[in-house]
Amino acid sequence: MTPLFETERLIIRTWIPESDAEQAFEIYNDPEVTYFLGNGARVPTLELQRQRLIENIERSRRRNNGTGSWAIVDKQTTTIVGTILLKELPEKDSLLTHDYEVGWHLRRTSWGKGYATEAGQGMLKYGFSILNLPVIYAVVKPENHASIRVTQRLNMKPMGRTKNYYGIELLLFQLHAPERIEGEHGEEGSRRRQGGQGGE
Helix, strand or coil: CCCCEECCCEEEECCCHHHHHHHHHHHHCCHHHHCCCCHHHCCCCHHHHHHHHHHHHHHHHHHCCCCEEEEEEECCCCCEEEEEEEEEEECCCCCEEEEEEEEEEECHHHCCCCHHHHHHHHHHHHHHHCCCCCEEEEEECCCCHHHHHHHHHCCCEEEEEECCCCCCCEEEEEEECHHHHCCCCHHHHHHHHCCCCCCC
């Protein structure tokens, strides 16, 4: 399995449903992990978890645009510590927008170790340098203080509250591609200054 990319401590790779389902089930069957992800995120059975991984891989193949969700693997222990994702944000009716979000879900025993920040930095670099995205967003529930801190460590700019995605009110954060920050001028700079999605 070729990794999508590696960081100092982590391997970011495609999920392998048959061998990864058990570890994914441990993550997504934990109510503390899924607390901020909504009721639909919790998986009641191992078989359903395996099927969900298969569906996620198939969805990424159909979109064929480099987006998806990947396993975060600790190099030292080979344990799957969570999920990192980069995908199009959905509107309230689940229709996909042209805005891309970075997100992370970590198993409880991996909280507080900087894994979300490290994987997030790698995913932002992938989104900007490989997918050539001009801007990447993050959306966080207002009470999810740990994820808000991750967005701060990723140098993402807070854009206020928005109801544009997922049908609920969320805090919106954004980060522009590094080369697009320099010398904002003309039409492209004007579009960027408008922030893409209102949320303020």
